[in-house]
C-alpha cells in the first residue's frame with residue numbers, strides 16, 4: 001500500500017479544506033451552481049484529494065457576468081471617486097497580507113509549489129494591488145487636445161465586466177496581475193481559475209468581501225476549461241477578456257472574443273533561451289540557471305529552457321550544471337528543506353516524461369537522465385527529476401514547451417550565431433544573455449525576437465517593467481506596467497468646433 005503523509009494544516013486552512021464542497025462566488029455569495037458535477041483538487045505532493053469544487057455550468061457563468069455587469073452599472077464601484085476605490089484596494093492588499101500564511105499554504109498544497117515560493121506569490125499579489133491602486137490615482141482622467149478650431153479632450157472610463165481565464169502554474173500571482181489594473185480602473189471581473197488550482201482564488205473572494213470590496217465586483221466561476229471557460233470566453237456581455245495559458249487554448253479564446261468583438265489580451269507559453277558567453281563567471285551562471293529551471297519545477301512560462309553555450313566553455317558548463325541538478329532536494333512542497341516540489345498533476349508528469357522519450361527518440365543525447373522521482377512518504381506524488389538534453393535544436397524537445405525541469409543545450413561560436421539560434425523559435429516570451437561585456441549584453445538583449453530580454457539573470461519580473469509575449473507567446477503585452485492600467489480604460493473623444 002502507498003504511504004502518504006499530509007503536512008500539518010493551519011487551523012483556517014483546515015476548516016476551509018474540510019468543507020464537503022466548494023462553490024463558485026457570484027455577487028458576494030457562494031454558489032453551488034445548476035449542475036451537481038464537481039472537479040477534484042489534488043495535492044500534487046501526495047496525490048490525495050484536497051477539495052471538491054463545483055464545476056459551474058454555462059448558465060452559472062452567464063449569471064456571474066450579469067452580476068458583474070449589474071454591479072458595474074450601480075454606483076458601488078465604477079463611479080466611486082478614484083481615491084475611495086483605491087483605498088478599498090489597499091484594504092484588500094492589507095487583508096491578504098494579514099492572511100499571507102493561510103493563502104500560501106492553500107496555494108502550496110493546491111499547486112504543488114514550494115511553500116516559500118507560494119509566500120512570494122502572495123506577496124506579489126499584494127504588490128500588484130498596491131502598485132495599481134497607487135498608479136491609478138496619479139492618472140488624470142481627462143487629456144486636453146490642442147487641436148486648431150476645436151475645444152477637444154479625451155476622457156477615460158472603465159469598460160464594464162471583464163473576464164479572466166487563469167492557468168494552474170501561478171494561480172494567485174496571476175490573479176493579482178489581472179485584478180490590480182482591472183479593479184483600480186473601475187471595472188468588475190469574472191475569474192475562471194484553472195480546474196487544478198481554484199482554491200486560493202475562491203479563498204480571496206471571501207477575503208475581498210471582508211475588506212469591503214462591494215459584492216459583485218469580484219466573481220469566481222470554477223469549472224472545466226472546455227465548458228466553464230468556453231462559456232466565459234463566448235459571453236458577449238463581457239467588455240474585455242484576458243487569457244493566460246497555452247497557445248492552443250489562447251487561439252480558441254481569441255476566436256470566441258473575435259466573434260463578439262471583445263478586446264482580448266493573451267499571455268501564452270514560451271521556449272526561452274539563455275545565451276551564455278565564454279566570459280561569464282561559470283559558477284554563478286550555472287547556479288542561477290539551475291535555480292531558474294528548478295523554480296516551480298520548471299513550470300514557468302518565461303523560463304530559460306534552451307541553454308545556448310559558447311563552445312569554449314560548453315563542457316565545463318555542462319559539468320557544473322549536472323552536478324548541481326543531481327543534488328537538488330526533491331520533496332513535498334510543504335517540507336521546509338525541499339528545493340523542488342512535484343509537478344501539478346499526473347497528466348503533467350506524463351507530459352514531461354513523454355517529451356524526454358520523444359526527444360531521445362528524435363536523436364537528442366541525455367546529459368542528465370531525469371525521469372520520475374520517488375519521495376519517501378509521498379508515494380502518490382507527481383515528482384520528476386531534473387533533466388538535460390543536447391543535440392540538434394530541431395529536436396521536438398528543443399522546439400516545444402515541455403513545462404518541467406528540463407533544459408536543452410546547444411553550442412555556438414559567435415554572437416550572431418547565438419542570436420539567430422535564440423530567435424529560431426515560434427515562441428517569443430523571454431530570453432537572457434549572460435556575459436561580463438555589458439555592451440555586448442545590451443546589443444544581444446535588444447536583438448532578441450521576444451517581449452523580454454534579460455541580462456545576467458532570468459525570470460526578471462518587477463512592477464513597472466512591461467512584461468509581454470509576441471509570436472506564439474501572446475498578444476497584448478504591457479503586463480505589470482502602466483500600459484495594462486490604460487488597457488482597462490476606454491477612451492472617449494469629446495469635441496466642439498469653435499466656429
Ligand code: NAD
Pocket residue numbers: 165166167168169170192193194195223224225226227228229230231233244245246247248249250252253267268269270300301302401403429469473474
Ligand atoms: P491551458 O491553456 O490548458 O489552460 C489555461 C486556462 O484555460 C485554464 O483555466 C483552463 O481551464 C482554461 N481553458 C481550457 N480550455 C478552455 C477553452 N476551450 N475555453 C476557455 N478556457 C479554457 O494552460 P495551462 O496548462 O493551465 O497552463 C500552462 C500554460 O500557460 C503554458 O503554456 C504556460 O507557458 C502558459 N502561461 C503563460 C504565462 C504568461 O504570462 N505568458 C503565465 C503562466 C502560464
